[in-house]
Amino acid sequence: MNDTALQYVLAGIVVLPLLGAVGALLPAPPGLRGRNPDQAVLRHGVTVTGAVLILAIVLAAGFDHDHPATMQASTDLTWIPALNIHIHLGVDGISLPLLVLTALLTFLCALYSYFKMPAGPSPKAFVALLLVLEGGTLSTFAVLDLMLFFLAFETVLIPMYFLIARWGGAGREAASLRFILFTLLGSVIMLLGLLLIGLKAGTFDMVALATDNGSSLSHSTQLLAVLAIGIGFAIKAPMWPLHSWLPDAHTAAPTVGSVLLAGVMLKMGTYGFVRIALPVAPDGMHTFAPYLAAFAVVGIVYGSLACLALARKGAGGDLKRLIAYSSVGHMGFVLLGIATLTPTGVNGALFANVAHGLITGLLFFLVGAIKDRYGTSDLDRLTGENGAALYGRAPRLGGLLAFAAVASLGLPGLAGFWGEMLAMFGAFKPADGLSRPTYLVFTAVAAFGTLLTAAYLLAVVRRVCMGDKGTAESGQPVLSDVHGYEFAAWTPLAALTVLAGLWPAALLGLTDPAVRSLLGGS
Template identity: 70%
Template sequence: MNALLIALLALPLLGAAATLAPGLFGADPTARGRRALRFNAVLTGLVLALAVALAAGFDHAHPGRMQGGVDVSWIPALGVRFHLGVDGVSLPLVVLTALLSFLCALYSTKRPPDGEGTPSALSFTGLFLLLEVGMLATFLVLDLLLFFLAFEIVLVPMYFLIARWGSGARTASAFRFILYTLLGSAVMLLGFLLIGLHAGTFDMTELAARHGSGLSHSTQLLAALAIGLGLLVKAPAWPLHSWLPDAHTSAPTVGSVLLAGVLLKMGTYGLVRVLLPIVPDGTATFAPYLGALAAVGIVYGSLACLALARAGRGGDLKRLIAFSSVGHMGFVLLGIASLTPVGLNGALFANIAHGLITGLLFFVVGALKDRYGTADLDTLAGASGAALYGRAPRLGALLAFGAVASLGLPGLAGFWGELLAMFGAFQPGAGLHRPAFLVFMALAGLGTLLTAAYLLVVVRRVCMGDPAQPAAVQVAELRGYEAVSWTPLAVLTVVAGLWPALLLTLSDPVVKQLLAVG
């Protein structure tokens, strides 16, 4: 497994470097672009195969044990080690990252991000592979400074994906994205340095084993505050979320899929991997405030989506799904804030479910925008609106499926994470104020009702209607490459919903170790 972990990072990194080699993909610009996109699909497919092999070789009888360990000295002067490993928390995220990267690369071979002034497909491929390196490394590294480095690697390629291949106010959106995340990362780094200086190590496994021993209460408070702020920007938690809707609205389809499906998970993964086991006292102190932010975010995101879904508001579907992510990630944060095995398992489950469901929704909405030239909900639902059930029933069915999965329909992946997160809030961890968490749970329950309301409004306005009415655009039915790219997400949404133990048996032993419970 050691070789698999190294290959998971080395393969896309070498692929990104290969795009810089002059003449490797040919001289003709058009042919070079086609070859580069196919190279991207093949390479990300190989990475996915490695991730599946890693999952197959994983010792499922001991998911709480860090497996496939690579641990060598990297920067001796700072005590930084090149330390890699995978357990029951990180394994599903590694597979999800590899899957979404491959599906996006496959989709791009037929629908490459283009437009006026966009750079070459070769540049897109290089940045895409570099982005995959950073995403995978975030879930594999076990050194705080390496975690920070991986956390930062993703910022540059995602900035350029938005700024150069996006649409609308893409430059301003990309600038806001990188400004927020860089400032958050700088604060997070201060927290990492504070821990390293006081603990004498940056090794995440050693620090987790100590469970706060050797760190004073004030040190834990300062570190938890600094690291938490940096991670909550990426999560994103209300009110640090304002970069997200603009970034999603302007990003190309594959950029939105990876931003929602993977990059948001980096923030919540950091809360689980770093804050809970390393500074438990500081985390417990701030848990009620995190729960409050989560509850407000759930209701706020749902109300914003409900406003965007109303007729005459000029709501953009991509923007609506972006705001929905604020609400859905609020359930993840609420589960973490409960400091209970039930809530934390729910948070980790909701992380994966959100990546599958929102990835599918952004794919479908991106296809609608390609067909209609806009994602404006009033345009799609106008007098000559989409009426997808009649004009493109397969496309309409996928949009409706993504919507009902997102609202938490039992039997689909979105149900379990939100339910368990609210269970965690119902009976929070020792020392937490239960009446406050009961209020948070009630607000989360209200959020589920509002979520159902706005998603059903979207389905009614976009999918229903009279297909006999004259249409401004003859919408094309689901294409073959779209079905190939999107079907795995729909299938896994059903599998995770019907077989939740597939993920929960992986995460539960790790969760108990992180919380230091029996």
């Protein structure tokens, strides 16, 4: 497929969800209303997100895989001449996997919601917000102008706020407020950093800035820019200790909100580090890299210890909250890989990004299903004296939960293994100028974190999947196993987790040339 055709495909990927959001709020045409208007608008969401997924697959198929470092499907139109702001779109080996992941997860969430709509206000508003969220996220990964990046970055905050506040569970008001306050504060600081870069360099074009590789920015400017944009990205990642909004948001969010928050939105922060901070301000990143690595490994251990505490009997730990804290640890490996400033580490970070989206998205789907069946995600209430016995009472659901857990702990042969291993390999031999003994300590701490991860995930599997399934007379609820719509929504994530684990070259072949180009400034 030629580049002109790909331009229209990429433009369609960005614009179609926003048009679909407007369409969701309009009255359905008479022939499409069906017997249930709510089902009609939910079907509209499935149709639009399905069309976006098809376009993303077409984009991936037409992408020139022999030149993944080259920006492809580029569109560059002047938007605000006075400020030299352009509507600049493009995709390379770094952004393409994230675009496809976003389109896939949003479609699966729309499909899941068609059959299991979360309790709350009008489905029209729910579908519209879901599509705006998708459009903003896809735009974040597709735009190549700093100001457009900021606008896209901000677009996702409002729909996620309302998804939590209106369709969430207990504590949703406080959780949504904390989410919006943390992320907006980080965004304001990030905007100052982006403006500093654009005004000092004379352009907001991310490709030109990456090619320049910081030569037009003084060392002090780079330091200030990395500090400002780094705070914004670190909050979204989230990096310890700026993570405290995440557990509450995940615990209160509806199932599809948790899936998109973990599977897509967290990736926006780490993508920003790779796309903007690394190539545009390399001297500033070199200065702050050891501190970023230190916070990353503290986050790895902290997240794992928090999960161990929640998994303990009698702690009253919430399963959704536990998975949220696990994200703090897993994203710590992503940040550690970025902080090595090496192709190995950054490739590991990008691989771990995608793997986390697949695995944690699946985990939140499964936890949501367990909560629907038991009426709670509290581990103590869920498991009782002898465990929840999913293996005996809903064996397919229990088997999927065990699969997702061992994938999350980094079992070789599954997607979770490669990203974390490459991040630690990068830390074992960091970029020139970084203290190798310091990074060896970081590597050791991260490796210890993998042991803690295995400990809490295996504890969860033991408590939730094993135990006495009881009898019909025991008073325990009768559980249904995996439904057809759940199987349809979860199977792609499980299959891709296996595929990425067995064939990592498919993803690394895309990211590696693009990463080397960004780090070299060529």
